[in-house]
Amino acid sequence: MKTEWRPTLAVIGGSGMYQLPGSQLLDQLNVETPFGSPSAAISMVKFNDQLLAFLPRHGPAHRVAPQQINHRANLWALASVGVRAVISSAAVGSLVAGQPRGSFSVISDFFDRTWGRADTFYDGGSAAGVQHLPAADAFCPQLRSLLIDSLRELAEPHQQQAVVAVINGPRFSSPAESAWLTAAGAELISMTQYPEPVLAAELNLGYAALAYITDADTGHDGSEPVSAALVMSRLGEAQPRIQAVLSVLVSKLAASYQPQERVPAAAVAAVLQLPTSAGA
Ligand SMILES: CSC[C@H]1O[C@H](OP(=O)(O)O)[C@H](O)[C@@H]1O
Ligand SMILES: Nc1ncnc2[nH]cnc12
Numbered sequence: 276m277k278t279e280w281r282p283t284l285a286v287i288g289g290s291g292m293y294q295l296p297g298s299q300l301l302d303q304l305n306v307e308t309p310f311g312s313p314s315a316a317i318s319m320v321k322f323n324d325q326l327l328a329f330l331p332r333h334g335p336a337h338r339v340a341p342q343q344i345n346h347r348a349n350l351w352a353l354a355s356v357g358v359r360a361v362i363s364s365a366a367v368g369s370l371v372a373g374q375p376r377g378s379f380s381v382i383s384d385f386f387d388r389t390w391g392r393a394d395t396f397y398d399g400g401s402a403a404g405v406q407h408l409p410a411a412d413a414f415c416p417q418l419r420s421l422l423i424d425s426l427r428e429l430a431e432p433h434q435q436q437a438v439v440a441v442i443n444g445p446r447f448s449s450p451a452e453s454a455w456l457t458a459a460g461a462e463l464i465s466m467t468q469y470p471e472p473v474l475a476a477e478l479n480l481g482y483a484a485l486a487y488i489t490d491a492d493t494g495h496d497g498s499e500p501v502s503a504a505l506v507m508s509r510l511g512e513a514q515p516r517i518q519a520v521l522s523v524l525v526s527k528l529a530a531s532y533q534p535q536e537r538v539p540a541a542a543v544a545a546v547l548q549l550p551t552s553a554g555a
Pocket of ligand 1: 288289290332333341364365367444465467468502503506507
C-alpha cells in the first residue's frame with residue numbers, strides 16, 4: 276500500500292462515532308489486507324491542525340456487529356499507512372460503584388470472555404511464524420498517561436485504571452453473568468476491547484482506550500438496565516466531551532512518539548509484507 280499520508284496517530288471510533296467530530300476529511304483509502312477487508316475505508320483527516328487516520332470499528336453505519344469485527348484487518352490497515360499510536364473510543368458499562376456512569380475511564384487491563392475471534396497475527400501459518408505476546412501492558416502506559424493528563428486538564432471525571440471484561444455480544448449480560456464478572460475482578464464491561472489491544476501490540480503499535488461509561492450494565496446501582504438505545508443516546512450527549520479530550524490528547528502526542536517493541540521488528544515486518552487478499 277503506497278500513500279503520501281503518514282499519520283502518527285489513528286483514532287478507532289466505537290459505537291456512536293462513525294466520523295471524527297470536529298475533523299476535516301482529506302482523503303479516504305480503501306486498504307485491502309492479507310486478512311480481508313477492514314470495517315471501512317481509512318479516513319485521513321485534519322484534526323486540531325494534525326493529520327490523523329480514522330476508522331469506525333463498526334463500519335460507517337454500524338453494520339458490523341461486535342463479534343464480526345475484523346480486528347486483524349483493521350489494525351493491519353492502520354499499520355500499513357504508518358500509524359504508530361492508536362486511541363480507541365469505547366462505550367462501556369460499569370460493574371462497580373467506583374466507575375460511575377457519565378465518567379471516563381482509562382482502561383488498564385482486560386479479561387477476555389469472547390470466543391471464536393481471530394486474536395493473533397502469529398499462528399505459525401505464515402512467514403511471520405509464531406510469537407508469544409506479553410500481555411501485561413497491552414494498554415500502552417505512555418498513551419494512558421497522556422489520556423489521563425488530558426482528562427485532568429479538562430476537569431473531566433475519570434478513573435485512571437480499570438479492568439474491562441470483554442463479552443462476545445451482541446447480547447448484553449444476564450444479571451448472573453454480570454455478578455460473576457464483578458466477583459472475578461472486572462470493573463467495566465465491553466464487547467470490543469478484545470482482541471483490538473493485543474492485535475495492536477502484536478504490530479508494535481501503542482494502544483489506549485478512552486472509555487466512556489454509558490450504563491451500569493444490568494443495574495447494580497438501581498439504575499435502568501442497559502439497552503442499545505440507552506447506550507447510543509448517552510453517547511450522543513457525550514460527543515462534545517469526547518471530542519474535547521481527543522483534541523487535548525492530540526496536542527500532547529509528540530510526532531516522535533515511539534511505542535514499545537513487544538514483538539521482534541522482523542516479525543512485524545513479515546506480517547506487513549504478507550500478500551494482500553487483493554494481490555494474492
Ligand atoms: C450499541 S450498544 C453495544 C455496543 O457498544 C459498545 O461498542 P464500542 O465498544 O464499539 O463503543 C459495545 O462494545 C458494543 O459493541
Ligand atoms: N453494559 C454493557 N455491556 C457490554 N458492552 C457495553 N457497552 C456499553 N455498555 C455495555
